[in-house]
Amino acid sequence: MNVATTALSLVIATTAFAPVAEAAETTKTLTPFQVTSLAYRGSFNEAGIPGYGSLESGIATGDIVAEDVIEAAIASGRLSAEALDNSAFVSSVDNQLDNLVDRGN
Structure with a gap:
């Protein structure tokens, strides 16, 4: 193989794997709506976060709060740990959770 062929092979291989890396990164940046x-x-x-009516009940009783849902998203690998330190993000998830309960009433 000459240098040009080797360089082209490297470019092709790098390009082929780039979408995989991007897909993995995008799973770490969910919106509060998506998390909810x-x-x-x-x-x-x-x-430990139940879905549907059980989630709504847990939110209504205060047994499930935004931080619990965010921690579950982090534990599942779908959200980066920095989200828990972002007060605006936590507040937005809290509002989304409240909307779930309000919608059901």
């Missing part, structure tokens, strides 16, 4: 939606659909059951 995943919780509602039961995506965080394994982390």
Whole structure:
């Protein structure tokens, strides 16, 4: 192989794997709505956050709060740990959770 062929192979290989790296990164940057939606659909059951009506009940009684849902999203690998330190993000998830309960009433 000459230098040009080797360089071209490297460019092709790098380009082929770039979408995989980007996809992994995007799973770490969910919106508060997406986090709440995943919780509602039961995506965080394994982390102790129930879905659907049980989630709504837990929110209404105060047994489940925004930080719990965010921690479950982090534990599932869908959200970066920095989200828990972002007070605006936590507040937005809290508002989304409240909207779930208000919508059900």
